[in-house]
Amino acid sequence: MIVKLGEAIVLAIGAAAIIFISYWLGQQSYSWMPPEATLEAQKVDGLFSFLVMLGSIIFLGVLGTILHSLIFCRAKKGDFSEGHPVRSDTLLEILWTGIPTVLVLWIAIQSIHIYALLDIQGVPEVAHAAMGMKAAYAAAPAPPVKTVEVTVQQWAWIFHYPEQDVTSAELHLPVNQRVRLAMRSKDVLHGFYIPAFRLKQDIVPGTEFDLVFSPTLEGKYRLQDSQLSGTYFSLMQADVFVESPQAYQQWLDNAAQNPTPPVDLSVAEAAQPPQLLGRRWGENHSPNHLQTAHSLPLLP
Amino acid sequence: MTDSALLHPPQSWRQYFSFSTDHKVIGVQYMVTSFTFFLIGGLLAMLIRAELLTPQLNLVSRELYNGLFTMHGTVMIFLWTIPTFVGLGNYLVPLMIGAKDMAFPVLNAIAFWILPVAGTLLLSSFFLPEGSAKSGWWSYPPLSTQLSSTQGLVNGQSLWILAMVMIGISSIMAAVNFVTTIFWMRSPGMTLFRMPIFVWTTLSAQLMQLIFLPSLTGALLLLLFDLDFGTHFFQPAEGGTPVLYQHLFWFYSHPAVYIWALPAWGVFSEVIPAFTRNPLFGYRSVAIATFSFVPITGVVWVHHMFAGATPGWMRTLFMFTTELVAVPTGIKVFAWTATIWKSKIHLDSAFLFAVGGVVMFVLAGITGVMLGALPFDLHVNNTYFIVGHFHYVVFNTIVMAYFAAIYYWFPKITGRMCSEGWGKLHFGLTFLGATLNFFPMFPLGLQGMLRRVSSYDPQYADWNMVSSLGAFLLGVSTLPFLVNVIVSCFEGPIAKDNPWHATGLEWQTSSPPPKENFDSIPTVTEPPYSYGDARYCVQDPTSRY
Numbered sequence: 001m002i003v004k005l006g007e008a009i010v011l012a013i014g015a016a017a018i019i020f021i022s023y024w025l026g027q028q029s030y031s032w033m034p035p036e037a038t039l040e041a042q043k044v045d046g047l048f049s050f051l052v053m054l055g056s057i058i059f060l061g062v063l064g065t066i067l068h069s070l071i072f073c074r075a076k077k078g079d080f081s082e083g084h085p086v087r088s089d090t091l092l093e094i095l096w097t098g099i100p101t102v103l104v105l106w107i108a109i110q111s112i113h114i115y116a117l118l119d120i121q122g123v124p125e126v127a128h129a130a131m132g133m134k135a136a137y138a139a140a141p142a143p144p145v146k147t148v149e150v151t152v153q154q155w156a157w158i159f160h161y162p163e164q165d166v167t168s169a170e171l172h173l174p175v176n177q178r179v180r181l182a183m184r185s186k187d188v189l190h191g192f193y194i195p196a197f198r199l200k201q202d203i204v205p206g207t208e209f210d211l212v213f214s215p216t217l218e219g220k221y222r223l224q225d226s227q228l229s230g231t232y233f234s235l236m237q238a239d240v241f242v243e244s245p246q247a248y249q250q251w252l253d254n255a256a257q258n259p260t261p262p263v264d265l266s267v268a269e270a271a272q273p274p275q276l277l278g279r280r281w282g283e284n285h286s287p288n289h290l291q292t293a294h295s296l297p298l299l300p
Numbered sequence: 301m302t303d304s305a306l307l308h309p310p311q312s313w314r315q316y317f318s319f320s321t322d323h324k325v326i327g328v329q330y331m332v333t334s335f336t337f338f339l340i341g342g343l344l345a346m347l348i349r350a351e352l353l354t355p356q357l358n359l360v361s362r363e364l365y366n367g368l369f370t371m372h373g374t375v376m377i378f379l380w381t382i383p384t385f386v387g388l389g390n391y392l393v394p395l396m397i398g399a400k401d402m403a404f405p406v407l408n409a410i411a412f413w414i415l416p417v418a419g420t421l422l423l424s425s426f427f428l429p430e431g432s433a434k435s436g437w438w439s440y441p442p443l444s445t446q447l448s449s450t451q452g453l454v455n456g457q458s459l460w461i462l463a464m465v466m467i468g469i470s471s472i473m474a475a476v477n478f479v480t481t482i483f484w485m486r487s488p489g490m491t492l493f494r495m496p497i498f499v500w501t502t503l504s505a506q507l508m509q510l511i512f513l514p515s516l517t518g519a520l521l522l523l524l525f526d527l528d529f530g531t532h533f534f535q536p537a538e539g540g541t542p543v544l545y546q547h548l549f550w551f552y553s554h555p556a557v558y559i560w561a562l563p564a565w566g567v568f569s570e571v572i573p574a575f576t577r578n579p580l581f582g583y584r585s586v587a588i589a590t591f592s593f594v595p596i597t598g599v600v601w602v603h604h605m606f607a608g609a610t611p612g613w614m615r616t617l618f619m620f621t622t623e624l625v626a627v628p629t630g631i632k633v634f635a636w637t638a639t640i641w642k643s644k645i646h647l648d649s650a651f652l653f654a655v656g657g658v659v660m661f662v663l664a665g666i667t668g669v670m671l672g673a674l675p676f677d678l679h680v681n682n683t684y685f686i687v688g689h690f691h692y693v694v695f696n697t698i699v700m701a702y703f704a705a706i707y708y709w710f711p712k713i714t715g716r717m718c719s720e721g722w723g724k725l726h727f728g729l730t731f732l733g734a735t736l737n738f739f740p741m742f743p744l745g746l747q748g749m750l751r752r753v754s755s756y757d758p759q760y761a762d763w764n765m766v767s768s769l770g771a772f773l774l775g776v777s778t779l780p781f782l783v784n785v786i787v788s789c790f791e792g793p794i795a796k797d798n799p800w801h802a803t804g805l806e807w808q809t810s811s812p813p814p815k816e817n818f819d820s821i822p823t824v825t826e827p828p829y830s831y832g833d834a835r836y837c838v839q840d841p842t843s844r845y
Binding site: 040043052066068069070073076081086087092100104105108111114115191193196198201202204209226227230231233235269276277280 | 431576583584619642643647658662667743842843
């Protein structure tokens with residue numbers, strides 16, 4: 001591949017532009033994400049920004065090369081002679097095998113590093129949960145402070161604060177404190193996901209799944225079910241409040257005195273199914289669901 | 301059968317509705333049948349996008365919505381993407397390797413005829429009182445085995461499983477046939493490293509079917525027992541383990557992604573050299589990279605379960621293997637780019653689709669590497685970011701490659717040329733529609749919009765509207781294609797044997813090829829993609845470009 005001087009200058013300018021744009025996109029990428037409401041979120045966003053920058057260099061590089069050829073390397077009408085006789089270039093092929101290998105290994109190592117950081121702060125200890133061993137929290141450097149029991153079922157999220165024996169349909173968490181969620185599903189697969197927390201964990205029935213993290217930003221967030229759980233999957237949402245310790249304590253005291261029972265999220269819609277295409281499909285089993293749903297059992 | 305029937309291409313359309321054992325007839329049967337399913341799957345997708353046009357639920361019930369995306373995924377994967385490339389391979393592979401037919405012609409015909417039966421069975425489940433399967437194309441238990449009290453043995457989910465098992469049997473038959481044909485029926489001089497990359501990709505993909513498909517078939521049969529006969533293989537309440545199903549499912553269904561994608565990359569590797577007049581750059585490393593997918597993709601399946609019940613050590617191990625997939629993928633992309641570089645480009649429709657597919661595939665690959673990075677995956681897993689990523693693979697890469705293949709080989713298959721003008725219109729609408737449809741899914745996923753929801757938070761409304769309008773445009777974009785191929789079949793200008801002056805044995809026989817492909821079995825004396833050879837380095841004033 002012969003490259004002339006003028007062309008080399010154009011290529012160099014192009015490469016510089018691509019690197020500049022890629023760096024800029026990497027910086028922009030933070031704004032494409034939801035707010036960062038946990039320590040973990042900041043680390044995930046940093047990794048994403050790095051991946052956006054790297055990916056942009058490759059995408060723009062390939063795109064630029066192809067566009068350049070599409071514009072400047074057109075055959076004359078009816079000319080089917082050969083473009084260039086180069087069939088291969090060992091050095092080039094070694095480079096474009098070797099460099100991506102190094103890059104993706106680097107990405108993997110970076111990711112492990114970040115995953116380990118999450119783990120120290122205690123993201124998913126599913127390793128132990130899934131394998132039937134009890135979580136080895138003794139090994140964790142700092143003890144998790146607070147445990148909230150999360151029960152999920154068709155069609156409710158139920159939060160239980162064991163110390164105060166408070167049960168709630170909302171998840172309240174104190175800011176800047178590590179919290180452990182002990183999650184169980186009563187029926188099918190569900191998933192715990194709050195976009196602003198950047199954390200996701202499937203909850204497989206029959207096993208307890210732990211999720212440990214530190215909320216850092218006060219505010220109201222939305223918990224969503226991230227694993228298809230059936231008809232009312234889209235309604236499987238709950239409010240999450242990250243509050244100052246005082247506000248949190250106040251809420252707990254209030255909730256202990258005026259308990260708010262968990263709600264069946266499907267009730268309104270199941271009682272009055274909207275007149276839509278395919279309504280017939282639900283006719284036979286809706287009453288069934290309602291029955292179980294109305295008698296939502298409180299925690300055992 | 302008379303001599304003339306042996307020597308001449310199909311004369312009557314009736315032959316395409318018969319139990320023909322001619323690989324070319326079967327190839328066309330596969331492609332037309334699967335394209336019909338593609339149109340059905342596309343209509344389901346447009347219904348889904350119509351529901352998602354606005355945040356509220358206002359078109360279909362939630363049950364029907366769950367059925368729509370389940371059937372959309374299933375139809376597009378098992379009745380369109382896999383069989384259409386089985387069809388293309390059926391038509392091309394014997395021609396490309398200089399064989400008279402596939403190794404087992406009757407098996408070939410049986411494998412095809414299972415397909416319309418299974419597809420009809422699957423789609424008929426829409427008419428059951430409680431509708432089709434509704435648990436997604438993964439059909440994860442225990443949701444997939446949750447039946448209402450009124451559902452009997454014949455329910456949407458059980459029909460879904462039966463159809464899947466039938467299609468699996470068909471796929472295994474096709475795979476046995478392809479692998480045998482490619483290994484044993486090459487013409488003299490057609491060594492492995494003289495095979496066109498399309499043959500390499502078909503060989504690799506079909507070997508993967510043989511190795512990995514039994515895992516899915518086994519899992520589905522156990523699921524059927526759980527569903528209809530009260531066993532507890534995957535029922536946690538009775539000591540079963542739903543996670544085992546996930547492993548068995550993805551043990552096939554991850555390699556499956558490459559079973560779909562490899563032939564598409566094979567198409568790029570044929571079309572790009574023909575329209576740039578360059579030999580495929582680094583042919584040997586592309587062939588080896590192609591084959592390397594067979595072992596590599598066998599050890600990455602757990603990345604579909606990063607957010608599932610997967611221990612930490614397994615998450616990190618599979619992150620390494622997953623990221624390594626980028627290496628052979630990169631080799632291919634760089635090889636195509638280098639082939640285009642400093643070439644003599646002819647901008648025919650086939651090339652436009654190929655180069656458009658390559659560019660969008662780079663975006664698919666980059667988002668794939670991102671998803672492989674475990675901490676980031678935990679955020680976007682099961683969101684629209686994933687949906688965007690794999691539609692950049694399945695539509696923006698694979699379907700684009702399919703259209704490139706049709707425009708490229710249409711003259712060979714039908715003996716007539718397609719209209720270039722309609723082809724370009726088709727390309728423009730498809731590229732624009734696909735980008736509008738699938739790009740918005742990335743920002744939606746980053747913002748946390750989950751896949752499979754039938755209603756969503758109003759904060760996601762704008763990008764969803766763009767995506768839905770793109771989907772409708774994509775639906776419209778198939779119209780010029782249909783007009784083009786149907787009219788060109790009957791009215792198109794007669795094609796020469798080698799209208800693109802392309803290398804490859806398929807271009808050395810007549811258009812369409814005679815019954816047994818070649819007047820005499822060709823002998824191969826040169827490497828593939830010899831675009832420097834005097835036979836191909838010609839001036840052709842009749843060409844449009």
